[in-house]
Amino acid sequence: MKYAYYPGCSLSSTGVEYDISTKKVAKSLGIELWEIPEWNCCGASSAHLTDHLLALALPARNLAIAEEKGLDVAIPCAACYARCKATEVEVRNSKEMQETISAVIERQYTGKSQARALLDVFVNDLGLESINTLVNKPLKDLKVVSYYGCLLVRPPKLGFDDAEDPQSMDKLIEALGGTPVDWAFKTECCGAAHATTKSEVGFPMIEKILTAAKETGADCIATACPLCMSNLDMRQTQVGAKYGQNYSLPVFYFTELMGIALGINPQELGISKHFVDVSGIVKKLNEAAGRRDTA
Amino acid sequence: MERIELTAAWAKGQEVLAEVTKESGVRASKCYQCGKCSAGCPVAFAMDKTPREIMRLVQLGLMDEALQSHTIWLCASCDTCSTRCPREVDIARVMETLRIIAKRKGSVAEKKMDLFHDLFLKSVENNGRVHELGLILGFNIYGMQPLKDAHFGPSMLLKGKLSPLPHTIKDNGEVKKIFANVRKRGGKL
Numbered sequence: 001m002k003y004a005y006y007p008g009c010s011l012s013s014t015g016v017e018y019d020i021s022t023k024k025v026a027k028s029l030g031i032e033l034w035e036i037p038e039w040n041c042c043g044a045s046s047a048h049l050t051d052h053l054l055a056l057a058l059p060a061r062n063l064a065i066a067e068e069k070g071l072d073v074a075i076p077c078a079a080c081y082a083r084c085k086a087t088e089v090e091v092r093n094s095k096e097m098q099e100t101i102s103a104v105i106e107r108q109y110t111g112k113s114q115a116r117a118l119l120d121v122f123v124n125d126l127g128l129e130s131i132n133t134l135v136n137k138p139l140k141d142l143k144v145v146s147y148y149g150c151l152l153v154r155p156p157k158l159g160f161d162d163a164e165d166p167q168s169m170d171k172l173i174e175a176l177g178g179t180p181v182d183w184a185f186k187t188e189c190c191g192a193a194h195a196t197t198k199s200e201v202g203f204p205m206i207e208k209i210l211t212a213a214k215e216t217g218a219d220c221i222a223t224a225c226p227l228c229m230s231n232l233d234m235r236q237t238q239v240g241a242k243y244g245q246n247y248s249l250p251v252f253y254f255t256e257l258m259g260i261a262l263g264i265n266p267q268e269l270g271i272s273k274h275f276v277d278v279s280g281i282v283k284k285l286n287e288a289a290g291r292r293d294t295a
Numbered sequence: 296m297e298r299i300e301l302t303a304a305w306a307k308g309q310e311v312l313a314e315v316t317k318e319s320g321v322r323a324s325k326c327y328q329c330g331k332c333s334a335g336c337p338v339a340f341a342m343d344k345t346p347r348e349i350m351r352l353v354q355l356g357l358m359d360e361a362l363q364s365h366t367i368w369l370c371a372s373c374d375t376c377s378t379r380c381p382r383e384v385d386i387a388r389v390m391e392t393l394r395i396i397a398k399r400k401g402s403v404a405e406k407k408m409d410l411f412h413d414l415f416l417k418s419v420e421n422n423g424r425v426h427e428l429g430l431i432l433g434f435n436i437y438g439m440q441p442l443k444d445a446h447f448g449p450s451m452l453l454k455g456k457l458s459p460l461p462h463t464i465k466d467n468g469e470v471k472k473i474f475a476n477v478r479k480r481g482g483k484l
Binding site for chain 1: 318337338340341369371372373374375377378385391392394395398405407408411412413415416419423424425427428431434444447450451454455456457458462464465466467469470472473474476477480482483484
């Protein structure tokens with residue numbers, strides 16, 4: 001299995017551990033990722049608020065490079081995925097738009113190369129059974145709420161999962177030996193850049209999600225978006241202080257949980273880059289694995 | 296109460312509706328005002344007008360009121376409204392289009408949010424990728440809030456999560472050309 005790989009800007013900065021864990025996990029699963037050489041920013045989330053054509057043209061350049069190679073593109077970041085998917089569909093559905101975009105990017109893009117969410121690739125192309133057979137350190141007794149965020153499964157017509165009650169990440173957690181915990185905030189928006197540009201609006205949105213996750217009794221949150229991660233992890237103490245809460249709720253990229261379950265050393269997955277301490281969870285999983293090994 | 300000349304107001308309203316329909320590809324007239332968009336909107340608590348009210352203003356052609364609202368800027372583009380609309384109206388796309396029109400007309404109710412997006416795109420045009428540290432520093436300086444979130448800086452740098460210098464891609468001429476070509480076609484960037 002081979003895909004073009006589009007990490008996007010956040011994965012080389014604030015979300016660097018998402019990039020690290022994606023590459024490690026893909027390798028361990030036998031999936032080849034060909035990083036698009038000299039890829040450019042997809043414009044999320046500023047281009048589509050400024051100019052529609054620019055919003056389609058920026059992702060189109062990356063998709064065109066993948067198309068030249070005859071590869072679909074695996075995309076970890078939910079926001080990048082949404083912008084790339086919107087471009088792919090608009091180009092494929094309109095000959096006029098295809099010609100306009102190709103003229104603007106000065107490359108050919110026909111919409112043949114598809115934008116795929118990394119979660120979709122793992123769960124639906126490789127499959128849960130295959131993943132399950134490779135697990136050697138199950139996420140035993142780990143209760144996880146899956147936070148898909150707003151963009152991963154929308155719009156519904158283009159999505160790979162249910163837009164209101166998605167299941168793929170929950171099923172993945174189960175395949176990794178963990179316990180998925182149901183909750184009502186799977187696709188609730190975290191406010192994205194609002195926490196930076198207008199915190200009086202962004203912070204209450206983050207607070208609602210963290211409070212809901214805490215109330216389920218889950219041990220941690222799994223996410224698929226670097227901006228969600230920043231808001232829930234980096235800003236967790238800041239938001240907690242504002243609302244008089246101490247959440248102490250670790251947040252993982254789903255790829256990190258996969259890596260741990262596949263037996264990769266957690267430190268190699270970049271988990272020390274988190275803001276909320278995850279060592280308690282890692283210790284708990286190690287102890288469970290140790291008990292199993294000695295049993 | 297201000298007097299309105301109905302025939303002229305109606306004609307102007309139809310022009311406005313046509314403009315939004317053309318730019319967004321969305322027929323706002325399909326909205327039957329059920330309010331499901333506003334019930335589910337995660338940002339509605341902070342809006343001066345609900346998404347449903349914005350749709351009504353567009354239907355009536357009361358463009359100035361829609362363009363001056365904070366709502367169109369506070370919309371987080373999460374698509375909850377569009378996902379749930381029983382009439383399949385892409386409300387988020389209408390919000391996006393209204394922001395673009397508002398910016399073109401110089402009517403920006405949330406200047407800092409707008410500044411962020413301008414700086415973001417400037418970074419993409421200059422480097423091919425967004426330079427997050429540069430973006431945040433620029434946003435703080437131009438937004439007159441130099442120390443906002445500054446306490447995250449040292450640990451972000453230590454964790455290797457922020458690069459002091461931008462990563463400029465080799466083929467950046469291609470990205471600059473994309474911006475130039477969009478401008479040639481009338482894009483106001």
